Amino acid sequence: MFLGLKPYAIIILIVLLLATVGAAWFQYLVFGLPADPSLLIPPVTAADPKGFPLWLALSHWVNFFFLILIIRSGLSILADHPRLYWNNGCSPNTEWIRFTPIKVPDNKTWTAKEDARYLSPVIGLPGYRHSVGLARSWHFITVPFFLLNGMVYIVLLFFTNQWKRLVPVSWKVLPDSWKVFVHYATFNMPVEPNGFYHYNALQQISYFAVIFILAPIAMLTGMAMSPAIENRFHWFPRLFGSRQGARSIHFLVMLAYVGFIIIHVAMVAATGFSRNLNHMTINSDSTTSYTGLYITIGIILFTVAFAFLAHWLSWQRPRILQHTEAAINGQLWQLSINKFKPKVYYSQKDISPYFWTNGKTPVSDEWKNLLANDSKDYKLKIDGLVENPVELSLEDMMKLGKEQNITMHHCVQGWTGIAEWGGLPLKTLIEMVKPKASVTTLVFYSFGEGLYGGTYYDTHSLDNCLKPESILAWEMNYKPLSPEHGAPLRLRVENQLGYKMVKWISRIEFLETYKTTGKGFGGKNEDDEYYDLLADT
Numbered sequence: 255m256f257l258g259l260k261p262y263a264i265i266i267l268i269v270l271l272l273a274t275v276g277a278a279w280f281q282y283l284v285f286g287l288p289a290d291p292s293l294l295i296p297p298v299t300a301a302d303p304k305g306f307p308l309w310l311a312l313s314h315w316v317n318f319f320f321l322i323l324i325i326r327s328g329l330s331i332l333a334d335h336p337r338l339y340w341n342n343g344c345s346p347n348t349e350w351i352r353f354t355p356i357k358v359p360d361n362k363t364w365t366a367k368e369d370a371r372y373l374s375p376v377i378g379l380p381g382y383r384h385s386v387g388l389a390r391s392w393h394f395i396t397v398p399f400f401l402l403n404g405m406v407y408i409v410l411l412f413f414t415n416q417w418k419r420l421v422p423v424s425w426k427v428l429p430d431s432w433k434v435f436v437h438y439a440t441f442n443m444p445v446e447p448n449g450f451y452h453y454n455a456l457q458q459i460s461y462f463a464v465i466f467i468l469a470p471i472a473m474l475t476g477m478a479m480s481p482a483i484e485n486r487f488h489w490f491p492r493l494f495g496s497r498q499g500a501r502s503i504h505f506l507v508m509l510a511y512v513g514f515i516i517i518h519v520a521m522v523a524a525t526g527f528s529r530n531l532n533h534m535t536i537n538s539d540s541t542t543s544y545t546g547l548y549i550t551i552g553i554i555l556f557t558v559a560f561a562f563l564a565h566w567l568s569w570q571r572p573r574i575l576q577h578t579e580a581a582i583n584g585q586l587w588q589l590s591i592n593k594f595k596p597k598v599y600y601s602q603k604d605i606s607p608y609f610w611t612n613g614k615t616p617v618s619d620e621w622k623n624l625l626a627n628d629s630k631d632y633k634l635k636i637d638g639l640v641e642n643p644v645e646l647s648l649e650d651m652m653k654l655g656k657e658q659n660i661t662m663h664h665c666v667q668g669w670t671g672i673a674e675w676g677g678l679p680l681k682t683l684i685e686m687v688k689p690k691a692s693v694t695t696l697v698f699y700s701f702g703e704g705l706y707g708g709t710y711y712d713t714h715s716l717d718n719c720l721k722p723e724s725i726l727a728w729e730m731n732y733k734p735l736s737p738e739h740g741a742p743l744r745l746r747v748e749n750q751l752g753y754k755m756v757k758w759i760s761r762i763e764f765l766e767t768y769k770t771t772g773k774g775f776g777g778k779n780e781d782d783e784y785y786d787l788l789a790d791t
C-alpha cells in the first residue's frame with residue numbers, strides 16, 4: 255500500500271516523538287530515572303473496587319468485538335476516497351495524507367470512483383475495491399451496538415465503584431503518568447500495582463482517555479460528516495475545523511484506537527498475561543490458572559470466525575446487510591436528522607476552487623446532439639401519477655423561476671465541495687404538475703449509465719423534494735452546467751448524499767413507490783452497489 259504524507263505532517267510526527275520518547279530518554283540519561291510512582295499508590299481500602307464483575311468483562315469483550323468491525327469497515331470506507339484533507343473543497347494536492355500513489359491528473363477528468371483503491375479483505379470489511387456501500391452497511395450496523403454497549407458500561411461504571419480505578423481524582427495523575435512513561439519508554443519496567451485493585455497513573459489516564467475522550471470524539475466527528483447535520487447545524491463540523499477536518503480527525507481517532515490496542519495488548523502480555531486475563535474474564539486474581547487465557551483465545555477465535563461470516567455475507571448475501579442497515583438506521587434517520595430543513599450558510603467566498611466529478615458521462619448520441627446544439631432541443635419529460643404531465647425546455651424552466659444556493663456537496667465516498675447551484679425549485683414544478691394523492695416518490699432518470707451499465711436513476715421522497723434548496727439546476731458557480739457536472743440539467747437535494755443527485759436528467763416520473771422502478775431499491779447505486787437505502791415511502 256502506498257502512503258503519501260505532506261512534509262509538515264512528517265515534521266509534526268517527528269516533533270511528537272521527540273517530545274515524548276525523546277524527552278523521556280533525555281530525562282533518563284541526564285537526570286536518571288524518576289522515583290517509581292507506582293510505589294506511591296495508596297494501599298487498597300474497602301472503598302476500592304475489587305476485581306472485575308461479569309458485566310464489566312462482558313462489555314470489555316463486546317467492545318473489542320464491535321471495535322474490530324468498526325475499524326475494518328471504516329478502512330474500507332476510507333479506501334473509497336483514499337485522501338484526507340483539512341479543506342472542504344478536497345482540492346487535489348491539498349491532502350495531508352493519501353493512501354494512493356496517484357496524483358489527480360489535470361489534463362483529463364478523473365472521477366472519484368476511478369480514484370477508489372483496492373484494500374485487502376483481510377484488513378478491510380468487505381475490502382477489495384469500491385465497496386463503500388457494503389462497508390457503510392457494516393459500519394452503521396455495528397456502531398449502534400458499540401454505542402449501546404458503551405452507554406450501558408458507563409452507567410454501570412458509575413452505579414458501582416468501578417469508576418474509581420478509571421477516573422483520576424487528582425491532577426497528580428499527570429506528573430505521575432509522565433514518571434511511568436519515562437520508565438516504559440526507556441525499558442525500565444516500573445513496579446506494577448495489581449490491576450485487580452488499582453492501575454498505575456499512565457494506565458489510568460490512557461483508559462480514561464480512550465473511554466471518555468476518544469469514543470466521544472469518534473462519535474461527534476462521525477455525526478459531523480452527515481450532510482443533513484452539516485447543512486442545518488453548520489457550526490457543528492466547524493468544531494473540528496471543517497467537514498473534512500472532522501473526517502481527518504475521525505481517522506486520527508481510529509489510529510489512536512489501533513495504537514492503544516497494540517500497546518494495551520503488549521502491556522497486558524508483559525505484566526503477567528494469564529493473570530491479567532483472569533482478571534478480565536473470570537474475576538479471579540489467580541496467578542496459576544489458565545482459564546482466562548483460554549477464554550480470551552476463544553473470544554479471539556470467535557471474532558475471526560465472525561470475520562469469515564462477515565466476508566461471506568458481504569459477497570453472498572449483500573441485500574441482508576443493506577436491509578439490516580436500513581432497518582436499524584433508516585427509520586431513525588427519517589425521524590431525526592432528515593427532519594431538519596437545510597439552510598443556506600455559504601457565500602461566494604466559500605466556493606471551492608475544485609469540485610470532484612463522479613459517474614460515467616453519457617455516451618448516447620441523443621445527449622451528445624443535445625449539447626452540440628446548446629441544449630436548445632432539450633425537453634425534460636415529467637409524467638407518471640400527475641394530473642398535468644408536461645415537457646419543458648430549459649427556457650420554459652427559466653421562466654418558471656430560479657433559485658440560487660451555495661451549498662456543500664457530500665459524496666458518499668468521502669469528498670466534499672462547495673458550489674453555487676442555480677435552477678428551478680422542485681416545489682414550483684411539483685405544484686405545476688399536480689401529483690395525485692397517492693404519490694410518495696419522484697424518480698429522476700439520467701441520459702447516463704451506472705457503473706455496471708443500465709440507465710442511471712435515483713428516487714426521492716416527495717417530502718424531500720419539497721424541502722428548501724431542492725432544485726433542478728442548470729447553473730453551477732454562475733455558469734451553465736458543464737458536461738461533466740450534469741448538463742443540461744441535474745438535481746440538488748441538499749439533505750442527501752451526492753449519489754442521490756442525478757446528473758444529465760432526461761425524465762422525472764411520479765410514483766406511488768420506488769419499489770416498482772429499476773431493481774426496486776430506490777436508485778442505481780442502491781440496486782448495483784448496495785448503497786444505503788434511503789428511499790422513503
Ligand SMILES: Nc1nc2c(c(=O)[nH]1)N[C@H]1C(S)=C(S)[C@@H](COP(=O)(O)O)O[C@H]1N2
Nearest residue numbers: 610611612613665700710739752753755757
Ligand atoms: N447520472 C449520474 N448522476 C450522478 C452520478 C452518476 O454516476 N450518474 N454520480 C453521483 C455521485 S456518486 C455524485 S458524488 C455526484 C457528483 O456530482 P459532480 O460530478 O458534479 O461532482 O453526482 C451524482 N449523480
Ligand SMILES: [Mo]
Nearest residue numbers: 665666752753
Ligand atoms: Mo458520490
